[in-house]
Amino acid sequence: MNDSAFTRRLFLERGCMLASLAATVPGFIERSALGVLGDPALASQPGIPEERVLVIVQLGGGNDGLNTVVPFGADEYYRARPQIGIRAPGATAQNGQAAALLLDQARGLGLHPNLTGLKELYDEGLLQVVQGVGYPNPNRSHFTSMDIWQTGRLDAKGNGWIGRYFDNQCNGTPMPEAAVAIGRNAPIALEGDVQKPVAFESASLFRWNGQDLHPSLQAPYDRINRAAGDGGFAGRAGDPAKAETQKEFLMRTALDAQVSSDRIRAAVAKKPLVEYPNHALAQQLRLVGAMIRDGMPTRVYYASMGGFDTHGGQLGPHGNLMRAFGDSIRAFQRDLKESGHDARVTTMVFSEFGRRVKQNASGGTDHGTAAPVFLVGPSVRPGVFGHHPSLTDLDQGDLKHGVDFRSVYASVLEDWLKAPSEKVLRGSFQNPRLFKPTA
Amino acid sequence: MGNPFQPLPDKEFDYLAAQHLLNRAGFGGTPSQVRALQALGLDDAVDYLVDFKGERVANDGFEFKSDILREQTPEERETLRRARATGDAETIARIERERQMRQNADRAQIAEMKRWWLARMIETGRPLQEKLTLFWHGHFATGYRTIENSWHMLMQNGMLRSNCAGGFATLARGIISDPAMLKYLDNDENRKASPNENLARELLELFTLGEGNGYSERDIKEGARALTGRTFRGNEFFFDRSQHDGGGKQILRRSGNFGGDDFVSIILEQPACSRFIAWKLYRFFVSDAPTVTRDGAETIERLAKALREARSELRPALRALFRSQHFYALENRQAIVKSPTQLIVQTVRGLGTPARSVDRLVEAGDLMGQELFQPPSVKGWPGGRSWINTATMFTRQNTAVFLITGRSTRGPASGADEPYDAMQLVEHLRGAGGALDPRECIRSVAAFALGAEPGPARVAELEDYLDGLGGRIDNDRMKALLCLITAMPEYQLC
Numbered sequence: 049m050n051d052s053a054f055t056r057r058l059f060l061e062r063g064c065m066l067a068s069l070a071a072t073v074p075g076f077i078e079r080s081a082l083g084v085l086g087d088p089a090l091a092s093q094p095g096i097p098e099e100r101v102l103v104i105v106q107l108g109g110g111n112d113g114l115n116t117v118v119p120f121g122a123d124e125y126y127r128a129r130p131q132i133g134i135r136a137p138g139a140t141a142q143n144g145q146a147a148a149l150l151l152d153q154a155r156g157l158g159l160h161p162n163l164t165g166l167k168e169l170y171d172e173g174l175l176q177v178v179q180g181v182g183y184p185n186p187n188r189s190h191f192t193s194m195d196i197w198q199t200g201r202l203d204a205k206g207n208g209w210i211g212r213y214f215d216n217q218c219n220g221t222p223m224p225e226a227a228v229a230i231g232r233n234a235p236i237a238l239e240g241d242v243q244k245p246v247a248f249e250s251a252s253l254f255r256w257n258g259q260d261l262h263p264s265l266q267a268p269y270d271r272i273n274r275a276a277g278d279g280g281f282a283g284r285a286g287d288p289a290k291a292e293t294q295k296e297f298l299m300r301t302a303l304d305a306q307v308s309s310d311r312i313r314a315a316v317a318k319k320p321l322v323e324y325p326n327h328a329l330a331q332q333l334r335l336v337g338a339m340i341r342d343g344m345p346t347r348v349y350y351a352s353m354g355g356f357d358t359h360g361g362q363l364g365p366h367g368n369l370m371r372a373f374g375d376s377i378r379a380f381q382r383d384l385k386e387s388g389h390d391a392r393v394t395t396m397v398f399s400e401f402g403r404r405v406k407q408n409a410s411g412g413t414d415h416g417t418a419a420p421v422f423l424v425g426p427s428v429r430p431g432v433f434g435h436h437p438s439l440t441d442l443d444q445g446d447l448k449h450g451v452d453f454r455s456v457y458a459s460v461l462e463d464w465l466k467a468p469s470e471k472v473l474r475g476s477f478q479n480p481r482l483f484k485p486t487a
Numbered sequence: 488m489g490n491p492f493q494p495l496p497d498k499e500f501d502y503l504a505a506q507h508l509l510n511r512a513g514f515g516g517t518p519s520q521v522r523a524l525q526a527l528g529l530d531d532a533v534d535y536l537v538d539f540k541g542e543r544v545a546n547d548g549f550e551f552k553s554d555i556l557r558e559q560t561p562e563e564r565e566t567l568r569r570a571r572a573t574g575d576a577e578t579i580a581r582i583e584r585e586r587q588m589r590q591n592a593d594r595a596q597i598a599e600m601k602r603w604w605l606a607r608m609i610e611t612g613r614p615l616q617e618k619l620t621l622f623w624h625g626h627f628a629t630g631y632r633t634i635e636n637s638w639h640m641l642m643q644n645g646m647l648r649s650n651c652a653g654g655f656a657t658l659a660r661g662i663i664s665d666p667a668m669l670k671y672l673d674n675d676e677n678r679k680a681s682p683n684e685n686l687a688r689e690l691l692e693l694f695t696l697g698e699g700n701g702y703s704e705r706d707i708k709e710g711a712r713a714l715t716g717r718t719f720r721g722n723e724f725f726f727d728r729s730q731h732d733g734g735g736k737q738i739l740r741r742s743g744n745f746g747g748d749d750f751v752s753i754i755l756e757q758p759a760c761s762r763f764i765a766w767k768l769y770r771f772f773v774s775d776a777p778t779v780t781r782d783g784a785e786t787i788e789r790l791a792k793a794l795r796e797a798r799s800e801l802r803p804a805l806r807a808l809f810r811s812q813h814f815y816a817l818e819n820r821q822a823i824v825k826s827p828t829q830l831i832v833q834t835v836r837g838l839g840t841p842a843r844s845v846d847r848l849v850e851a852g853d854l855m856g857q858e859l860f861q862p863p864s865v866k867g868w869p870g871g872r873s874w875i876n877t878a879t880m881f882t883r884q885n886t887a888v889f890l891i892t893g894r895s896t897r898g899p900a901s902g903a904d905e906p907y908d909a910m911q912l913v914e915h916l917r918g919a920g921g922a923l924d925p926r927e928c929i930r931s932v933a934a935f936a937l938g939a940e941p942g943p944a945r946v947a948e949l950e951d952y953l954d955g956l957g958g959r960i961d962n963d964r965m966k967a968l969l970c971l972i973t974a975m976p977e978y979q980l981c
Contacts, residue, residue, distance in 0.1 A: 244878070295976065299976045
């Protein structure tokens with residue numbers, strides 16, 4: 049029996065109902081306030097915890113793809129990057145230029161020496177490298193190119209591709225907590241017309257802070273924001289057809305917010321099962337791991353890491369970024385495995401663009417175009433997908449993309465989230481089948 | 488069956504009605520400001536707001552630079568050309584760095600402009616002027632990130648402000664000559680040989696008639712031809728005659744060799760146009776509840792008629808709207824979800840808190856979903872219930888806590904220690920002996936902050952809280968009460 053479609057549908061119906069139920073069934077309010085969704089009895093029902101999760105990791109600033117996945121077999125690479133090229137696997141380090149970790153001898157590909165974390169995952173068959181991902185007429189502005197990736201549209205306009213995915217799944221009713229971003233602002237990627245993401249830097253900020261003024265404020269605040277009374281839901285529970293008033297709507301959302309806040313803070317308060325390194329990305333992923341473990345109904349998480357705009361003297365700084373990136377992803381994957389949730393999670397890593405092939409006069413690289421995307425998890429087809437972009441057939445000194453990023457999205461949508469991609473992407477993009485057929 | 492557009496009888500213009508007017512046609516005011524407005528009587532109160540009789544705000548924005556993103560001089564172009572020809576990487580890199588620096592300076596300037604505008608809304612004596620400018624900014628939505636030119640955003644902001652209560656025709660003509668909009672909707676690429684329909688489409692669909700309201704794809708195509716050649720040079724509108732298609736066009740059943748201004752005139756003749764603008768004004772000023780009541784529909788129809796009769800002049804129509812019974816009807820009190828900007832500015836102006844840190848307030852506005860000069864798309868901010876979700880709810884409540892107490896989860900902010908005298912909200916309640924009745928204070932402050940009489944459960948909650956603290960009222964207790972009141976879900980309404 050194909051139960052994945054079945055459970056997904058159930059989840060979606062349930063997810064869509066979370067909000068609307070609260071408006072008409074007063075009993076739900078109490079039950080959810082008590083955290084019934086985390087109840088193991090309910091958790092074992094088809095629908096919620098088995099559901100698939102997508103974690104998006106954004107590398108902001110334009111990660112140097114050529115020094116991340118290193119084409120050590122190409123002489124042009126070393127000619128273009130005499131001072132900053134990564135040496136071939138096995139070579140001795142020279143002038144700070146260390147040797148790559150071997151990825152694929154036949155294709156002449158290696159990983160940045162500090163990506164030991166990713167290399168481990170690769171050896172275990174949990175990593176997929178999609179090479180040369182980009183889009184036509186590349187835009188070299190950070191803002192615009194990031195918007196293009198996040199909206200999934202070449203004109204960079206409108207809301208986000210994940211937001212549209214949720215909008216299409218759930219007609220008219222947002223699902224609370226469907227999309228969670230760790231960070232100050234929610235990325236455009238998660239913004240839909242109806243679906244709005246939850247965003248917080250740390251869970252302690254995802255609550256009312258008036259009680260810090262005086263603890264006595266907490267109890268009345270809770271009664272005010274968790275109340276079903278004052279002519280709120282109780283008064284109209286028997287008449288679901290009647291349109292919700294503005295005030296009722298606000299009271300319901302306030303209650304949803306309290307429930308979300310309780311759940312999220314309870315989840316992240318638990319000790320992680322593995323040690324996470326002290327990098328910012330690792331700490332974000334630690335929160336994500338905790339929320340997944342706790343059975344949050346969230347389908348898409350978003351984490352990000354900045355600092356990739358390496359215009360000058362990049363060898364050292366980019367090396368540090370690679371270390372932080374690889375170690376963070378490894379710790380996250382170990383945590384998921386430890387908690388037994390790894391099979392339902394796929395992580396996708398992207399950056400808004402790669403960098404120019406030729407190093408610049410300051411030992412750095414300027415804004416470029418195509419770059420690799422990483423997919424991590426037991427459901428992805430492991431290995432290297434696609435061809436490395438040619439280092440000789442360039443477009444004004446930049447790589448030509450081989451895979452459109454919207455094709456990657458199409459595969460993630462269709463094969464992982466099991467959703468039709470055309471409506472979300474507003475067009476038909478060839479699905480490169482990046483997941484195992486069993487996924 | 489009364490006419491809901493009839494003026495409210497003057498005697499019904501009570502304190503809460505005056506506050507309602509000041510909240511909606513502005514950003515609220517302190518109890519003494521509300522009393523002063525009420526004392527004017529309905530007609531004069533409306534005129535005071537609609538005719539911008541208050542003091543002009545001092546800070547007018549002239550300190551911004553217009554030439555950060557100036558075009559390259561012929562000399563600079565020549566240097567670059569030569570560097571490219573000779574493969575002079577160092578010069579190319581230097582020019583690129585300079586361009587980057589200019590772009591960074593421009594982003595710093597738009598950040599400054601966001602603070603400038605928010606401060607202006609907080610300080611102005613002409614609140615309706617700023618509120619209308621914000622309305623038109625959302626209507627003729629243009630985003631900085633697409634055009635990356637802060638001065639053009641400022642010019643547009645000035646154009647919208649100058650004409651905000653004037654003729655809609657002037658606004659519509661202004662917007663098809665506005666460099667920021669021309670860039671945003673690609674009309675700088677709308678050329679005779681290869682028309683770009685973006686501006687023509689949105690002009691019909693979002694700016695004037697509304698989607699599906701009596702125009703066809705053909706009208707868009709022909710309209711786009713009428714708009715060819717409308718572009719800009721530097722900071723100025725430029726009509727590029729060589730790119731304009733001067734041929735005959737057929738738009739909305741009219742034929743002629745139309746240009747952009749003719750296109751606008753033809754649109755404005757359509758009754759759908761006044762109806763669409765009336766509907767948008769209604770959603771912004773009267774109610775953004777999901778369903779429009781029968782009285783609401785009648786009011787929109789009459790507001791549209793008022794616009795037509797005034798040849799699309801906004802002032803007479805707004806005057807009639809702000810006087811109308813329907814505007815003050817019970818169904819329209821607490822019927823609008825405060826926009827993030829409204830929430831911030833009204834909390835400062837109404838409760839009389841210090842603004843503390845405009846920087847922090849701008850950031851809060853962004854987090855709550857309203858980044859000034861950056862509407863999410865050409866459709867502007869959808870508003871209403873879309874402002875509210877579980878994340879923005881906390882940000883809204885915490886922004887009020889910050890303004891009232893200076894406390895912030897985001898670390899220390901400048902202005903956090905500025906004292907706030909919350910007792911000024913109840914000074915007028917002092918009895919003959921100078922004493923204050925705590926219960927009267929609670930009821931009065933809750934009604935004032937919420938803009939409506941609070942329910943008995945709410946009052947009881949606040950009274951219990953104060954009783955637990957000894958039942959006395961003082962500044963600290965008043966601030967704590969305000970933290971609770973602003974955390975009530977209905978505080979998000981106005």
